[in-house]
Amino acid sequence: MGLCKLPPSIGYAVGRLLADLFSAQKNSSLVQAVRANQWVVRGKQLSSDQLDEAVRDVFRHAARCYYDFYSNLRNPDAIRSMVSLSPQVEALIESSRNGNQGAMVVGPHLSNFDLAMLAMAYQGFRAQGISPEQPPGGYVIQNQIRASTGLKITPVSPKSLQQAIDRMRKGGIAFTGVDRPVLSEKINPGFFGQTSNLPTGAIRMAVKADVPVIVVSARMNAEGKYQAKASEPIPMQKYTGRTTTIRKNTETVLEVVAKDIREAPEQWLMFYPVWATDRKEIP
Numbered sequence: 001m002g003l004c005k006l007p008p009s010i011g012y013a014v015g016r017l018l019a020d021l022f023s024a025q026k027n028s029s030l031v032q033a034v035r036a037n038q039w040v041v042r043g044k045q046l047s048s049d050q051l052d053e054a055v056r057d058v059f060r061h062a063a064r065c066y067y068d069f070y071s072n073l074r075n076p077d078a079i080r081s082m083v084s085l086s087p088q089v090e091a092l093i094e095s096s097r098n099g100n101q102g103a104m105v106v107g108p109h110l111s112n113f114d115l116a117m118l119a120m121a122y123q124g125f126r127a128q129g130i131s132p133e134q135p136p137g138g139y140v141i142q143n144q145i146r147a148s149t150g151l152k153i154t155p156v157s158p159k160s161l162q163q164a165i166d167r168m169r170k171g172g173i174a175f176t177g178v179d180r181p182v183l184s185e186k187i188n189p190g191f192f193g194q195t196s197n198l199p200t201g202a203i204r205m206a207v208k209a210d211v212p213v214i215v216v217s218a219r220m221n222a223e224g225k226y227q228a229k230a231s232e233p234i235p236m237q238k239y240t241g242r243t244t245t246i247r248k249n250t251e252t253v254l255e256v257v258a259k260d261i262r263e264a265p266e267q268w269l270m271f272y273p274v275w276a277t278d279r280k281e282i283p
Contacts, residue, residue, distance in 0.1 A: 015063030083119035102168035
């Protein structure tokens with residue numbers, strides 16, 4: 001956190017240097033995961049040097065996002081000035097307050113998604129968040145800040161999942177991540193054209209609550225500001241067999257996520273391997 005006490009010009013430069021040093025450690029499990037993920041999302045067409053550059057860009061962007069997030073964590077005015085909300089996001093915020101349309105909101109780890117969620121919360125977004133059962137230390141701090149804005153953060157459990165389903169049935173909103181892999185996942189939906197380890201829990205809840213899914217994502221623009229946007233509501237379709245219903249609906253949502261990632265692959269901050277990619281295939 002010490003880095004975030006530095007002024008932006010110095011903080012960005014130091015973060016960039018640290019990102020370059022870390023991304024050069026090719027034996028690191030985090031670097032290997034990013035390398036494998038970037039190999040897939042960039043079409044498996046990069047040379048080894050190009051892939052090195054792609055990985056470096058991911059860590060540089062992560063350093064920028066972490067600096068912006070933690071240095072402004074307790075400054076609502078600064079967060080509002082750094083994040084612009086699309087009309088669709090503003091409509092989602094209003095819907096969360098009046099409770100007239102239940103929905104499951106899912107978000108990929110694109111750019112400064114956590115900062116975007118705080119900006120939404122400071123604008124009145126009301127929802128129940130489903131977080132990992134034992135979140136890392138940094139997420140504990142984030143969840144405490146989120147809770148102070150009015151968001152309800154609940155670690156995943158049978159009770160919290162049922163609460164989220166009940167909330168959505170009554171016109172409320174629940175939200176969770178969509179692209180962090182789960183090794184215990186049995187359906188293994190397709191993502192970027194190949195089998196992934198991505199979870200299907202959010203889709204299961206949406207199907208059970210009979211509500212649409214909305215993808216909310218963040219992206220940094222050329223001016224260094226963040227933009228939050230939301231997809232149109234994606235209705236959950238019914239297919240023959242529950243497994244088919246979950247798989248096809250999950251893949252429909254992931255197509256939207258994939259489109260967002262393709263627009264700025266260097267901003268996809270996923271540090272866990274999403275696919276069981278053979279390392280020998282990666283240059």
